[in-house]
Amino acid sequence: xxxxxxxxxxxxxxxxxxxxxxxxxxxxxxxxxxxxxxxxxxxxxxxxxxxxxxxxxxxxxxxxxxxxxxxxxxxxxxxxxxxxxxxxxxxxxxxxxxxxxxxxxxxxxxxxxxxxxxxxxxxxxxxxxxxxxxxxxxxxxxxxxxxxxxxxxxxxxxxxxxxxxxxxxxxxxxxxxxxxxxxxxxxxxxxxxxxxxxxxxxxxxxxxxxxxxxxxxxxxxxxxxxxxxxxxxxxxxxxxxxxxxxxxxxxxxxxxxxxxxxxxxxxxxxxxxxxxxxxxxxxxxxxxxxxxxxxxxxxxxxxxxxxxxxxxxxxxxxxxxxxxxxxxxxxxxxxxxxxxxxxxxxxxxxxxxxxxxxxxxxxxxxxxxxxxxxxxxxxxxxxxxxxxxxxxxxxxxxxxxxxxxxxxxxxxxxxxxxxxxxxxxxxxxxxxxxx
Numbered sequence: 001x002x003x004x005x006x007x008x009x010x011x012x013x014x015x016x017x018x019x020x021x022x023x024x025x026x027x028x029x030x031x032x033x034x035x036x037x038x039x040x041x042x043x044x045x046x047x048x049x050x051x052x053x054x055x056x057x058x059x060x061x062x063x064x065x066x067x068x069x070x071x072x073x074x075x076x077x078x079x080x081x082x083x084x085x086x087x088x089x090x091x092x093x094x095x096x097x098x099x100x101x102x103x104x105x106x107x108x109x110x111x112x113x114x115x116x117x118x119x120x121x122x123x124x125x126x127x128x129x130x131x132x133x134x135x136x137x138x139x140x141x142x143x144x145x146x147x148x149x150x151x152x153x154x155x156x157x158x159x160x161x162x163x164x165x166x167x168x169x170x171x172x173x174x175x176x177x178x179x180x181x182x183x184x185x186x187x188x189x190x191x192x193x194x195x196x197x198x199x200x201x202x203x204x205x206x207x208x209x210x211x212x213x214x215x216x217x218x219x220x221x222x223x224x225x226x227x228x229x230x231x232x233x234x235x236x237x238x239x240x241x242x243x244x245x246x247x248x249x250x251x252x253x254x255x256x257x258x259x260x261x262x263x264x265x266x267x268x269x270x271x272x273x274x275x276x277x278x279x280x281x282x283x284x285x286x287x288x289x290x291x292x293x294x295x296x297x298x299x300x301x302x303x304x305x306x307x308x309x310x311x312x313x314x315x316x317x318x319x320x321x322x323x324x325x326x327x328x329x330x331x332x333x334x335x336x337x338x339x340x341x342x343x344x345x346x347x348x349x350x351x352x353x354x355x356x357x358x359x360x361x362x363x364x365x366x367x368x369x370x371x372x373x374x375x376x377x378x379x380x381x382x383x384x385x386x387x388x389x390x391x392x393x394x395x396x397x398x399x400x401x402x403x404x405x406x407x408x409x410x411x412x413x414x415x416x417x418x419x420x421x422x423x424x425x426x427x428x429x430x431x432x433x434x435x
Contacts, residue, residue, distance in 0.1 A: 001047070001048060002047055002050065003048055003315075004032050004033065004034055004035050004046055004047055004048060005032045007035040007045045007047055008032050008033060008035070010189060011415070018033075019033065019145055023398075023399060023400050023403070024399070025294035026399045026401040027385070028203075028380070028384070028399060028401065028402075029384045029387045029388065029399045029400065030384060030388075030389075031388060032051070032395070033399070034047075034050075034391075035047040036045040037049075038067075038340070039054065039062075039066035039067060039377070039434070040065075040066055040067050040253050041065040041066060041067070041390075041408075041410035042065055042066075042408055042410040042411040042412065042415045043066070043415075044055060044066065044396060050394075051394065052391070052394050053394060053395050053396065053411075053415045053418050053419060054396045054408075055395065055396060055397050055398070055405045055406060055407065056396055056398055056405075057404060057406035057407070058120040058270070058275050058406050059240070059245050059256065059270065059398075059403075059406070060240055060270040060271055060404075060406055061270045061271050061273065061274060061275040061316075062275060062406070062408050063244060063316065063320055063324070063328075063408060064316060064319055064320065064324070064407065064408060064409050064410065065408040065409055065410025065411075066374065066408075066410070068100060068316075068319070068410075069276050070315055070319060071220050071275075071312055071315045071316055071319070072316075074312065074315040075276070075308050075311055075312050077311075078307050078308050078311040079308055080090075081257070081307075082307070083306075083307075084302075084303060084306055084307065084308075085307065085309060086129065086302055086303075088305075089305065089307045089310065091307055091310040091311050091314055091358075092111060092305040092310050093103050093243060094273070094310070094314050095109075095111070095310045095313045095317070096108075096109040096280075096282075098313075098314060098318070099137070099268065099272065099280065099282060099317075100282070100318070102243065102247050102248045102252075103249070103251070103252075103266060103282065104248075104262075105262035105263060105266070105283070105284070106266060106282035106283060107282075107283070107285040107288065108282060108283070108284075108288035108289065109280050109282040109285055109288075110280060110281055110287050110291055110299065110304075111278065111279070111280045111284070111304050111305040111310070112278075112279050112280065112281070112299075112301055112304050113183070113278060113279060113301055113303055113304060113306070113309075114144070114269070114277065114279050115143075115144050115239035115240075115267065115269035115270070115279045116143075116144025116146055117144075117279060117301065118144075118239060118267040118268065118269060118279040118280060118281045119143040119144045119146065119149060119202065119235070119237060119239070119281075120146035120148075120149070121199060121281055121291075121299045122200075122202070122235045122265045122267050122281045123135055123146075123148060123149070123199075123202065123235070124129040124297055124299070125265065125281070125287065125288075125291060125297050125299075126199045126233040126235060126264075126265065126288060127199045127200070128233065128290050128295070128296060128297035129199075129229045129233060129287050129290055129297075130200070130231065130233060131195065132196075132197055132198060132199035132232075133175045133199060134174060134175045134176075134177060134194060134197045134198045134199060134201070135148060135149075135176050135177070135188060135198070135199060135200055135201075135202060136176075136177045136178075136179055136181055136187070136198060136201040136202070136328060137149060137177075137178055137179075137201075137202050137203070137243075138175060138176050138178070138180070138181040138203055138204075138207075138370030139179070139180055139181055139371065139372040139373075140181055140207055140209070140210035140375060141202075141203060141204045141207050141209070141215070141237070142204070142207075142208075142209035142210075142369060143202055143204070143237050143239075143267075144239075145168070147168045147172035147173065148172055148173060148175070148176055149176070150168050150173070160170065161329065164363075169333045175181075175222065177190055177194075177198075179206060180371050180372070180373075181201055181213065181215075181370070181371040181372060182215060182216050182219055182370045183363050183371070184214075184218075184219060184222045187201075187222070187223065187226060188226065191226050191230055191232075192243065193343065195229075195230035195232070196230065196231075198230060198232045199232065199233065200232060200233040200234070200235050200264075200265075201223050201233075201234055201235065202226055202235040202237060203220065203223060203234075203235070203236060203237065204236075204237045204238075204241070205220070205236050205237060205238045205241050205242075205249060205250035205251050205254075206245065206250040206355040206358075206406040207357055208240050208241065208355065208360070208403070209240070209402060209403070209404075210317075210372050210375040210376075211360040211362055211369060211375050211378075211400050211401065211402055211404070212353045212354055212355050212358055212359055212360040212404050212405070213353065213369050213371065213374075213375060214353065214354075215254075216219040216353050216370065217257075219256060220236070220259065220383065221259050221261045224261040224262070224263065227264075232255065233264040233287070234263040234264050234265075235263065235264065235265045235267065236251060236263035236266050236267075237263070237266075237267050238250065238251065238266055238267060239267050239268060239269035239270060239279060239311075240269070240270060240404070241355060241358065242266070242268040242269070242270070242271060242272060243268070243271040243272060243317060243320065244270070244356075244357070244406075245355050245356035245357065245358060246325055246356055247320065247322065247325055249266075249268075250355055250356065251263070251266070253355070253356055254298075263283070264283050264284060264287055265281055265282070265283035265287065266281065266282050266326070266401035267279070267280070268280045268282070271317075271320075272310030272317070273275050273309045273310075273312055273313045273316075274314050274315060274316035274317075274340065275312060275316075275323055276306070276307075276308055276309035276312045276313070277303075277306070277309060278306065278309035278310065278312075278313055283362075285333070286331050289327045298318050300307075303400050311313060319353045320382050324409045325356075325357075327409055328356075328357040328407060328408075329356060329357050329408060330358060331357070331407055331411055331416075332354065332356070332357035332358075333406055334410075334416065335353060335407065335416065335419060336352055336359050338416075338419065338420050338423060339352065339361060339423060340352055340424075342423035342424055342426070342427040343361070343363075343427050343430070345367070345424065346427035346428050346430065347431055348363060348364075348382070348423070348427055348430050348431045348434055349363070349364055349366050349434060350362060350365070350366070351364050351365050351366060351367070351368065351369055353368075353369060357407055358404045358405070358406065359404065359405055360398075360402070360403065360404050361383075361405075361433065362375065362378040363378055363381030363382040363383050363386065363430050364377075364382055364434050365377055365378050365379075375402065378401055379433060379434055380401050381433050382397075382430040382433040382434050383430070384401075384433075385426075385429040385430050385432065385433050386426045386427070386429055386430040387399065388429075389422070389425050389426035389428075390422050390423075390426045393418070393421070393425065393426070394418055394420030394422065395418065395419055395422050432435045
């Protein structure tokens, strides 16, 4: 049997860092990443044959649980007919219809292969629609790794975006303004100064890449108000939350709470492809029709709308009925409650935040986490200790304190018991760090 350490060493010899996405390298928590051999329902097995309760769930797409038999069967049937055609297929239309049915502001959909492609295209589309160049994003909101959106926040209320990665020219982020999240006053100030230059405001519907940091009541609606007043488009990024927090994503949760607003463009990923590489953007017809071939904004992709991915998406959304979301919400509340009890018993200061069934914990803080600076104030070392104690007990958590935790419809009483029994030791490990 080849160990995880041996596999990691072999990968590092031929793949930068040994991984194809940085968080997988365990850089934030240390140790050797687990190389996964298979997954079923709420469980994953690594190369050494160790079984874990999975609270990563492919970073969201495993809404129904891993390898759901009906999804797998649908993909296998599609694969038997061909892996890709570079031509239209009926399942693209079926999946677009399913999205439109769930997201009432969306009238047309364009499929791409990654969330980065979706947000990059949405920004290009907004610039094409408005004839303007400037984009506003919020510190701590992640929209993929395209150059214009890899801007880091500077000091002050709002700053010109600075490149957040080597290889990104300053010119690529020169038209990106970074504003503190949940700060309506700062956003108003930017619009008062540069409103006629701003093509779009892009925002995660509920940020989940600095931990789960919900928008304060009225924040997203304020973005909608300001963008309408200044002829600017609002892009709501639901790559992570879409069809995860509810049947209509976090936007749907806000509609239920009485915040009635409609963004111009949504971006989707993860759940929409049922775990296959697929993403999408959608919005009003007059905006979406600006995309080629009907309009002047160019976008293309040889594998866009891949038939295996669209079949997986159609089947996943079909199976994700109201009962699935009700069970997920109930289960999330139960698991969050057990986590809180264990941390309380160990005397650990913490903040537990959620967006529907999504949640994350901030160790070493007690006040609400409202923005990126608040999130960075957590004690990362405490999470590292907590993470490894849980991993040793058979729980696979996100290997970063800045990520959301995910449950699936397949998590059950057995997995909850494994989780419950692992918590006291992990909480004590965190307590030793925080003091």
